Amino acid sequence: MSSKFDVIVVGAGPAGLAAAYKLASAGFKVLVLERGREPGSKQVYGGRIYAYWLDKYLPEFRKDAPTDRWVRKERVSLMTDESVTTIEFEVVKPEKTSFVTSLYSFTSWLGKLAASAGAKIVTEVVVDELLRDEKGRFIGVRSGQDKVYADYIIDAEGVNRLLLERAGIVPRLKPELVAVGAKEVLKFDNRKIMEDRLGLSEDEGLAWAFAGWPTEYLPGGGFLYTYRDSVALGVVVYLTAWRQLVTPVYDLAERLRTHPYIARLVAGASLQEYSAHLTPVAGISMAPPRFSYDGLLIAGDAAGFLMHAGVLIRGVDFAVASGVLAAEAIKEAGRPDALSRYDDKLKSSFIIRDLAAFRNADKVLSGQFAFNDLPKLVNALMRNYFTIEDRPPTIASALKTTLGESNVSLTKVLINMMYALAYL
Amino acid sequence: MTAQQPVKFMTIEERLNVNAWDVDIYRPHIKIKDPDKCRYCEKKPCTYMCPAKCYVQQGNIVVLSTEACLECGTCRVVCPYENIDWNYPRSGMGVWFRFS
Ligand SMILES: Cc1cc2nc3c(=O)[nH]c(=O)nc-3n(C[C@H](O)[C@H](O)[C@H](O)COP(=O)(O)OP(=O)(O)OC[C@H]3O[C@@H](n4cnc5c(N)ncnc54)[C@H](O)[C@@H]3O)c2cc1C
Numbered sequence: 243m244s245s246k247f248d249v250i251v252v253g254a255g256p257a258g259l260a261a262a263y264k265l266a267s268a269g270f271k272v273l274v275l276e277r278g279r280e281p282g283s284k285q286v287y288g289g290r291i292y293a294y295w296l297d298k299y300l301p302e303f304r305k306d307a308p309t310d311r312w313v314r315k316e317r318v319s320l321m322t323d324e325s326v327t328t329i330e331f332e333v334v335k336p337e338k339t340s341f342v343t344s345l346y347s348f349t350s351w352l353g354k355l356a357a358s359a360g361a362k363i364v365t366e367v368v369v370d371e372l373l374r375d376e377k378g379r380f381i382g383v384r385s386g387q388d389k390v391y392a393d394y395i396i397d398a399e400g401v402n403r404l405l406l407e408r409a410g411i412v413p414r415l416k417p418e419l420v421a422v423g424a425k426e427v428l429k430f431d432n433r434k435i436m437e438d439r440l441g442l443s444e445d446e447g448l449a450w451a452f453a454g455w456p457t458e459y460l461p462g463g464g465f466l467y468t469y470r471d472s473v474a475l476g477v478v479v480y481l482t483a484w485r486q487l488v489t490p491v492y493d494l495a496e497r498l499r500t501h502p503y504i505a506r507l508v509a510g511a512s513l514q515e516y517s518a519h520l521t522p523v524a525g526i527s528m529a530p531p532r533f534s535y536d537g538l539l540i541a542g543d544a545a546g547f548l549m550h551a552g553v554l555i556r557g558v559d560f561a562v563a564s565g566v567l568a569a570e571a572i573k574e575a576g577r578p579d580a581l582s583r584y585d586d587k588l589k590s591s592f593i594i595r596d597l598a599a600f601r602n603a604d605k606v607l608s609g610q611f612a613f614n615d616l617p618k619l620v621n622a623l624m625r626n627y628f629t630i631e632d633r634p635p636t637i638a639s640a641l642k643t644t645l646g647e648s649n650v651s652l653t654k655v656l657i658n659m660m661y662a663l664a665y666l
Numbered sequence: 667m668t669a670q671q672p673v674k675f676m677t678i679e680e681r682l683n684v685n686a687w688d689v690d691i692y693r694p695h696i697k698i699k700d701p702d703k704c705r706y707c708e709k710k711p712c713t714y715m716c717p718a719k720c721y722v723q724q725g726n727i728v729v730l731s732t733e734a735c736l737e738c739g740t741c742r743v744v745c746p747y748e749n750i751d752w753n754y755p756r757s758g759m760g761v762w763f764r765f766s
């Protein structure tokens with residue numbers, strides 16, 4: 243590994259590979275370093291990728307990227323131990339706006355695309371350090387005793403970003419900035435059974451989020467996505483929950499699987515993989531001071547490019563788009579000290595625009611209303627409304643009983659509800 | 667819906683068993699810096715925030731075994747005393763996700 247490259251990319255995730263693909267296609271000599279055995283082998287996500295920005299930044303995906311199922315049904319459930327209230331959304335005419343597939347397959351596909359464009363992907367290499375020269379410019383990377391040099395470095399190392407911490411660019415990660423997700427992939431012998439139980443026609447996909455009970459009413463949520471013949475079922479919980487959480491994180495996903503409501507949906511499906519990963523929750527609040535330095539660009543989760551809108555997490559499209567913008571910045575810059583255009587590109591793209599709009603979402607959502615009061619109140623209301631004893635309830639009487647039981651005012655509920663719904 | 671057999675709660679050990687690993691038994695990638703500090707750590711969050719149950723409380727101390735580590739990074743962030751020396755496993759070692 244002694245030869246010099248034009249660009250070194252750290253991390254073969256969606257961000258790094260998108261950058262590598264675009265640069266290699268433009269004739270740059272690109273080296274991607276990945277610590278896992280192959281691209282995707284260290285990655286975990288929930289299950290769904292949004293197509294809108296991919297169409298703009300990586301339209302190639304429409305041709306042959308693995309898309310197990312296009313999402314047809316969206317569900318959000320407010321869950322308690324004894325009841326579940328669900329909102330279901332479905333467009334009448336099928337649209338191709340988001341798809342469910344494993345991050346492993348998507349990343350493998352992107353890796354092949356980058357390699358076929360000429361990028362060199364070397365796996366099983368843990369990068370230990372970003373190298374700088376005496377003037378502080380980034381000039382290469384070190385792995386153990388080996389050093390490799392390049393004109394440009396793209397840091398796409400993901401959420402844990404040890405390299406950026408070691409380089410002094412970002413402070414140590416704090417519990418307020420991240421959540422941990424634990425996930426089970428449950429495989430059905432016969433996918434027809436899965437489709438029937440979840441109310442799907444052949445090849446239709448489902449994206450389902452749960453608030454309340456899965457996280458013991460603490461910030462975060464549960465999710466269920468349908469791969470081709472398996473479901474991804476998991477729980478994400480903010481690390482700030484560490485003081486209150488009773489069920490250990492290692493049992494949260496299994497606790498959700500065995501909730502009687504979920505258990506009958508996934509009964510008979512066998513566990514194929516149990517995985518876990520951190521995810522940023524604070525989006526732009528965990529961003530480094532700048533995204534470009536002399537010789538260095540930061541993309542994807544490492545830069546905090548992730549949107550945590552309540553129980554839904556969106557990071558893959560941000561990662562791909564930021565990787566593509568990093569590649570464009572390098573192509574246009576022509577020199578390693580002219581990379582600040584990357585910051586400009588990000589600012590005028592949807593990335594910074596959307597993340598800025600959701601800047602405070604994590605704060606609103608880590609208040610107890612969205613994950614505690616809302617699921618409990620709504621389920622109590624439904625129960626009071628739908629339970630026929632003695633006198634039939636009206637919506638108004640059910641609401642009155644519910645609020646009376648819970649001691650909160652209607653105004654407070656309505657105000658909080660608007661805030662929570664704005665982000666959930 | 668047809669009658670189904672009751673679901674059994676699988677322990678974390680049973681669930682971790684289905685994963686693929688390449689364990690580096692010679693060089694644990696995570697260490698507790700000062701095990702004595704753990705005695706005074708009141709809630710010992712590593713023991714219940716780790717999604718793989720790598721940290722187990724024994725009496726007042728905490729025992730760490732990294733074989734089943736999922737490399738998520740939670741313990742590093744959640745330890746209130748910054749008492750965890752955290753790194754990735756050596757080249758290519760550790761967990762190997764294929765379906766997530
Ligand atoms: C539980 C959970 C659910 C999620 N759900 C969704 C979802 O449904 N939809 C969605 O769009 N997003 C979701 N996300 C977010 C999404 O997974 C990320 O935003 C996305 O993977 C970020 O891509 P990336 O390329 O920046 O980083 P990563 O995918 O993390 O890739 C980083 C790569 O760098 C490698 N690496 C790191 N350090 C080094 C080093 N020192 N040396 C060599 N290699 C290194 C890693 O092994 C990894 O392969 C979820 C995340 C989690 C945790």
Ligand code: SF4
Binds near residue numbers: 744746
């Ligand atoms: S959280 Fe840190 S200090 Fe506390 S018991 Fe665990 S390792 Fe020790």
Ligand code: SF4
Binds near residue numbers: 739
């Ligand atoms: S990195 Fe994650 S799985 Fe590994 S020991 Fe720490 S908390 Fe547990």
